[in-house]
Amino acid sequence: MAEKPKEYKRLNRAVGVAEALTGALDPALKRRGFASRDIITYWAAMAPAPYDKVAVPDKLVWPRGERSAEGATLHLRCASSHALGLAHEGAKVAAAVNRYFGYVLVGQVRLSAEPFRPHSAKAADTEPKLTSAAEAKVSDAIDGIEDEGLKEALRVLGRGIMAKSKPSGR
Template sequence: MSNPPKRRDPAQRFNAPKALGAALHRLTGPVVKQRGAALADILSHWEAIAGPMLYQETQPERLIYAAGAGHAATLEIAVSPAFALELQHLAPFVVEKVNGYFGYRAIAGLRLKQKPIHRAESPAPPPRASRPLSSEAAARLAAMLAGIEDRGLRQALENLGRSILGARR
């Protein structure tokens, strides 16, 4: 007597259709991890990596991978023209900071590209609210401004006096 052949569950077939996302991640994950994620990390954390001075004058743009260079890349950085020479001297320091951030040799060097750096301005803080002047403080301010004849100067000094005397401490 021969045993009948075993039937497999169709859901466990090796050639069963699978979601593209599951297979794609397995294929592209190593490349993205080595290359794309490094640039995304550098761009999103540039202020923390570079520090406030370099952050104001520079902006990372892309990673350039040379054939056969392994994992290390060249980081292309846009730098304001007035700061380019300074950054050229600081290049080993910047490479060390980036590699220290990643914990491995992510970049081997820098390529500088001189161009203006435009950052979105942070909104100005709202003006501080001053408390109303007491009648005594208002009289003292009026006495200080009594000898000033120029109307524009008097108004400017009065505004300054009100903001100083009315500031919350």
């Protein structure tokens, strides 16, 4: 007999994104060795400076067999400029993580082969694309202004307005 699909309980109230997505990341995190989101969520609070800003947890690898008292190996993605320092101060980072959790979670810290990308999202294209007629209209509007700083600011403003306005079919 086929299993019934899981029925979701209605909360009958407004919820935040974090609460609504609770559990959505758990399967992916479990594949990376994390039992919960805590080490990733609170990394900035538990990691010593400067590694709270230049490194992020990648995966947690437990020794084969049962989880031992020595703890797991924490693999970190790190900015290349701080990789040597992190390699030497791995014990300091492991101690900070263990102090945060209150037990031996991390036995050693290793660098991950994956690259560190602090801003992985592609930057938005800031230069609006205009037709030649719109460019000419902006240039004509600011033609009589003598102050170069003001002229450039108005050019940027005019280009932004023309890029957002819908072309009229007149």
